[in-house]
Amino acid sequence: MLPRNNFNKTKLNRIIYLSFLTLFCFILLFISNKNFYNPNFEQSKYPEFDSNLKISNNNVDPIFIDGNWSEFVQAYNWCSGTGEINDPYTIKNIHINGKNSSYCLFIKDSINEFFKIQNCTFYNSSINFPAIILEDTHRGTFSNINCSFNQGGGFKLSECSNITLNFINLTYNRFGIYLNKDCIDNNFTNICILNNSILGINITDSSSNNYFYNNQFVNNTINAKDDGNNNYWDNGTIGNFWDDYGEFGYDLNDDGIGDVPYNITGSANSKDNYPIWDDGGDSIPQLVVNFPSNNSKSKTPPLINVTVYDNNLDKIWYEVNEQIVFLDNNTEVLLKQSIWESIGNETIFIIDFFGNDTDGNLNDSISYRLYKDELSPRLQIEDPDDGETYSSRPPIKVVVYDLNYDTLWYEVNGEIVLLDNNTEVLLTQSIWDSISDETAFTIEFFANDTLGNLNESISYLVYKDQLTPRLFIEDPDDGETYSSRPPIKVVVYDLNYDTLWYEVNGEMVFLNNNTEVLLTQAIWDSIPDETSFTIEFFANDTLGNLNESIIYTLHKDQLTPRLIIENPDDGETYSSRPPIKI
Known part of the structure; x- marks a missing residue:
């Protein structure tokens, strides 16, 4: 790096910034070319200007916009845009004289359109109207604006949000900026607020979360009044320049920031914690x-x-x-x-x-x-197992590796469920119930980080199986009598079928699905002739589900009939019909 000992480290001089901002304000005042006169101001307060405040040669009558931006775009070459974020409605390079009878610019009910006003001059509004009025208006930016010599004040905002004022000259008005009611989330920076006869900035009790910093308050009757709540008069490192800060404040460490806060008038008890102040010394x-x-x-x-x-x-x-x-x-x-x-x-x-x-x-x-951080989060799926079959809700546990991890979730059939990192939960009951039995379903796992990086897609295929195997006994026939070993053939219906067997008198024999075999010789020989015996059939699946019991009764009979001839007698002679008894 450059040798630091070549530089003399001296005090920070923030007055240079104030000089720059003041110069900007007076450039706005000097760059126009048409004189104007307002008899309602004391001429002794004026700087010696050689021309009026006009920035361009477009002299325009006071403007009232009530949601009809497109009409202005069509009618005037100084208005352009479509109102989109990348192409806001834009008014620029115009000069409006309120003629001591009206406002200069009134925008109302501009809610969804983006707009910006730039390089414009607004002056000579009447005592009953500020130069610029915004009501129920949002998403607007004002930059490089000269709003001076207005009896009714500079800017008045009511029910506005996301309005930005940047590089604005507010001098010789009744007030500079008035936040009337319900003004939220607006930003005010790089504004010269000078010589306003009542207030520089005035905030009512229903306005909040507005930001003011890098502004210059000089020679206003009251620099600022805050009756709102949670408005901010610095950005955490720099606040505003207040011409009366030196009456009580100081900068002993010469860092260009006052060592004690500047108290804002008003019921909010707001403070500028970083007032810009330099009470002299060497500059860096x-x-x-x-x-x-x-x-x-x-x-x-x-x-x-x-x-x-x-x-x-x-x-x-x-x-x-x-x-x-x-x-x-x-x-x-x-x-x-x-x-x-x-x-x-x-x-x-x-x-x-x-x-x-x-x-x-x-x-x-x-x-x-x-x-x-260019990498997307990296996921390790600890549960469930890909391709696994479950008879009850499967466990879900995912570990995310990313220092900026933000959100982790899984999705099944369009239903999203958020997860905590490295924490096991069960698949939600509603998702489980929505899945048909003996059905495969997909679980997708996602995680993003605070920068929006999303992991590469991870999909697991999981099976739901709550049913026991279903058996169809093709052979033997229940109740049938066999003189030789009966055939055995069983068909199992189950996507996750595991094992099939039969059992006779405690002896178990395994089978292949839908394959005919004979009852084993050993079992057949162990059964006495002319005897009934039972055969039980079983099947289970990979989850251990066992079929309902199926028992067949069979009969074994290998002997021919045995006869005793009681009558007639063998070799006997009969004179009449012989008796027959067997």
Whole structure:
């Protein structure tokens, strides 16, 4: 890396950032070319401007949009887009004079459309109307806006969410921004809020979760009032510049951040925990790492964007594993591909950010921990066994190997069941009951990680078998008499048939399915002649299911009939019919 001892580490000067933001506001004020005059303002408050606030030559009458964006797209060349996230409705490069009788821009019931307003000037609204009114409006962005010299105020929002204001000039208004009611999840950054006669920002009691940071509050009667709840006046590292912070605050460690919070007026008791403040001293470059976020995870090379505030900026660079890459100020690039490829997968790596000035001053070290994860989760199926047959609900146990593992689940016939890692459960009863007996079914196993990586498909084929084998006795016939060994032939019906046998007088003989054999000679010989005997037939399956008992009774008879002739007598002579008795 560059030799750090060549740089004198001195105090961070965040006033450079304020100068940059202030310069932006006054550029907006100076770049137009048509003079205007509003007699309701005290002229003694004005800076000496050589022209009005207009950014372009498009002078437009006040605009009212009530869900009819497409009509404006068709009617005016300064309005374009389709309202989709990648092609928002866009109004740009226009100049609206409220003529001290109306608002300049009123957007209402814009709920599902994405829109942006950029490079525009709004001024001279009446005392009863702010310059810009948003009601029940969402998904909008305002950037590079000059909203100044409005008797009714700058922005008024009601029931709005996901609205972003970035690089806005709000000067010489009645108020800068008013969040009237139910304004949630809105972002306000890089805004000059100067010389507003009542309030810079005013928040009512039903607005929450709004973010304000990197803004400049100067010479407002009251800089900000917060009667809402859970609104944030810093982003965890940087807050806002407050011109009255020096009345009680200080920056003893000269890091450019006030050492005590700035208290916001209002019932919410909100605080800016990181007020921008510099009470003098030597300056060093001030670095703000816009991207990536510290401790973030990525499956592709992360975006790098660093902003440095220093009037004498010389170089900006980052370093990973002693590889140095120079950057342009506030310019997005991807982490160098060769660095990304040199980092092992599922590995934490450190990226250090640096900036110096022409006097040799080097910023305080900024180190971020990042995590590379290109791999999908790896699954080990401990239960069930692939191809196995089960007579009751099979156990399910899956182990996931992934440091960023997020969710684990299995799916059968479209039904999804979430699992805990390395925890055994049974297949759900509802799935088991829905599967026909002696049927094969497929279980698919899935896991993803926090970056959305999904494992390669794993499918197991499992059989359900709750029935006992079914036997058909083709031979012998039940109750039949045999003079010689009877034939034995049994057919078993069972997908998981295992063993077939018969038993006579405790002697067991195994059979092949659907195959004729004779009763064994040993058993036949053991049975006395002219005697009945029983033969029992059995079969089981691989799960141990045994058929219901089947017993046949057979008779053995190998002897011819034996006769005793009682009458007549052999050789006797008879004069009449002889008697016959046998």
